[in-house]
Amino acid sequence: MSLPRRGGKRRRSTSDSDSLLGSSADRSDSRLLPSEPVLSPPAGLGRSWKDSGRRVAAAAGECKQTVPDDQLDKLLLANWGLPTAVLEKYHNFGVKKMFKWQAECLLLGEVLEGKNLVYSAPTSAGKTLVAELLILKRVLEMRKKALFILPFVSVAKEKKYYLQSLFQEVGIKVDGYMGSTSPKGHFSSLDIAVCTIERANGLINRLIEENKMDLLGIVVVDELHMLGDSHRGYLLELLLTKICYITQKSASCQADLASPLSYAVQIVGMSATLPNLELVASWLNAELYHTDFRPVPLVESVKIGNSIYDSSMKLVREFQPMLQVKGDEDHVVSLCYETIRENHSVLLFCPSKKWCEKVADNIAHEFYNLHHQAEGLLKSPELSPVILEQKGLLEVIDQLKHSPSGLDSILQKTVPWGVAFHHAGIHIYNLLRSPLQKCSQFLHFYINML
Secondary structure, three states, X not given: OOOOOOOOOOOOOHHHHHHHOOOHHHOOHHHOOOOOOOOOOOOOOOHHHHHHHHHXXXXXXXXXXXXXXXXXXXXXXXXXXXXXHHHHHHHHOOOOEOOHHHXXXXXXXXXXXXXXXXXXXXXXXXXXXXXXXXXXXXXXXXXXXXXXXXXXXXXXXXXXXXXXXXXXXXXXXXXXXEOOEOOOOOHHHOOEEEEEHHXXXXXXXXXXXXXXXXXXXXXXXXXXXXXXOOOOHHHHHHHXXXXXXXXXXXXXXXXXXXXXXXXXXXXXXXXXOOOOHHHHHHHOOOEEEEOOOOOOOOOOEEEEOOEEEEOOOOEEEEOOOOOOOOOOOOOHHHHHHHHHHOXXXXXXXXXXXXXXXXXXXXXXXXXXXXXXXXXXXXOOOOOOOOOXXXXXHHHHHHHHHOOOOOOOHHHHHHHHHOEEEEOOOOOOHHHHHOOOOOHHHHOOEEEEEO
């Protein structure tokens, strides 16, 4: 916890409180654009759709795509009452409509009214969109603040920049508490705080101490399976337990209100790999949703030795490596080359920064060799050189030169051959935010750290 420590007896002081949360005088909701209810289901959306979503969530099987065909236009974001500026941002990001499962998840039970939600969907299925829309609703409608909790500093930084870009036009202020980094302003001046687990726990503790939990409207936890982490899981569990207790206590005091859920802190937890969904949802008193839907089908294979098996461990084929690379006993380079020959790209994950750099250098070196073999006497009909988009790759190199950290010496050697890597030591977010954010179309390999 990165709160200031003071010797002697603890004393409540206004100046100390202001150092983290700010005073009530700092709160200014006037900068938020006034709006009608945000995230309202489209008119005419049948109750049967909402009920079908509930049945799907209760089932243990995969998500059924149950939206009636005559209501598919209801999936368009333009029909959900979003602020125009946010809608345009989503359109710029290529998001114009929801998947059916996202709409079903939002319509589940009393989620839109503020009830807790736990949901699981595969990677790339669009989990974050559901949380973003719920944040937008609580911040703009209820004039409450949001915490977005992620497990790692690097991921939290990227999320902060993304949310700033998404919401800045509607006056929503986003900043982050991660590592040793804190916003220049007070927490009370923010609308969304992106935090790591430790920093979020510190904020919750201080809000409770200062009796300011009423500032908070929603807490989103990405990678909810971190609850089971042997080192940090207990902290996330304590954090959520405190929020649940405060919320239940507040709800009992407001039982006479027509809609007490609107005044609670809504917890939204998401994960792609949460094994005990029902247990976690019961603990958080949350609506539960699960889907196996993927926008792009995933074919899983396992390579053991030279044998390649499918996900049920049935032998598919024997792999014959086309490239003999010293030190590459697992034939990683050959597997990647085979994929590139079929006009696909490759994303590799490595366990360390050094490993990322080494694999990228090895692949680029082999591409270099293939290119020069094709030009020389050793030309082989079986080993054709990789086709490179030279103009695009030169643009990527130029953008890297102008990034905050400059052009890495290894990337300078690998990018001309369509290979790049990324880990915590490479700060290229400004590159990804530039007009060349689609530079991956020029890169055959992108190597990331686990």
